[in-house]
Amino acid sequence: MATGKRQSLGPADWTRAALDALARGGLAAVAVEPLAKELGTTKGSFYWHFADRNALLAATLKLWERRDTERVVASLDEAPDPLSRLRRLLHLAFSSVGDGEAETAGTVELALQASASQPLVAETLARVTKRRLEVLSALYVELGLAPARARDRALLAYTAYLGHAQIAHATPDLMPRGRAFTTHVDDVVKALVDVD
Amino acid sequence: MATGKRQSLGPADWTRAALDALARGGLAAVAVEPLAKELGTTKGSFYWHFADRNALLAATLKLWERRDTERVVASLDEAPDPLSRLRRLLHLAFSSVGDGEAETAGTVELALQASASQPLVAETLARVTKRRLEVLSALYVELGLAPARARDRALLAYTAYLGHAQIAHATPDLMPRGRAFTTHVDDVVKALVDVD
């Protein structure tokens, strides 16, 4: 009977905090003692629920991957024709990355991308990226492209998204703002959808 | 040995080693004691030539930026017409990033991109990115695009390059190999050059 309102912490609290820290400060920020301080507790609590830091990392990555998968399949509906779906998907992805100041989306992904030397990170990143590429590729196939070319275009679209997120995060001053941002996204989507 | 005839180390040796370490292990690898061990010396040497770690970082970033600038202006010649130049530039950039195993180019850039929280890093990264975008933008203008659209296309090309490098570095298994890689790059260049 653990559900309900317990005042004591569970593993879920730690993974949630770790995911937050990961988004804010990268992989290095997923550290036991700082997280403990942030949660108002001590390491004693952590090492009760987890074997070591790596176990927390694994759980955190799992949580992120699960959320991401849900998000992907969720956004896959809406709009019947493939062209609209692709447009909508790209537009959402590129817009969410960060106009102005709100930089909520994609920061975890960038943090992981930066720490791909860690095997655990590399694995989950590979899985997620693979899945996204498959989704994109399928959409291009629906648009009438041959599988090989569809995969190329999917890769281009995804790399563009990645770099877009990268710029928006690292050097946001070089990203157009407000109206210019909107037109830029429109232009990008147009270029990526256009399959001559 | 190579440069002068001094067997004692100078600041240049440290910055070169630091740049290497930066490419290999990211910003965290630019650490005094590990570098000292690698150079076969101790911290005593380092703190004679530099005030602190931050000074080394500044010098290292400066070195990279200088090299990068030279590389950019050097690759800007060759080929008379703008379309050939753009093609050549993009092809070079995307190809150098890492077919197969050789991952020499762009790793420093990715390391910096990952550590943009550091103000020093953010500054130099912004300068370099800005300059590259200007070069690309100018090329698109030469191709006949209006300045605003040229800048959008330049940003798209650069973000695609960034993401391309990102994928090649973090999840190289998802990048086509050999012949497929070549055709992919061709396809990408074609899509980026095409300005309908």
Added chain:
DNA sequence: CCTCCTCCATACGCCTCCGTATGGAGACTT
């Protein structure tokens, strides 16, 4: 030869993080 000045080695204190050991404070059972 002696001295000074450059360059580096060694040793130290401080900090942050990891992981372990151990001793409770509560709650829950019997």
Added chain:
DNA sequence: AAGTCTCCATACGGAGGCGTATGGAGGAGG
């Protein structure tokens, strides 16, 4: 009420990094 189990606090040892202090080794100059 006593025992037991869950969860956490505290204390400890170790590793690795930063920066400082201090003492040479060795050549340049007098």
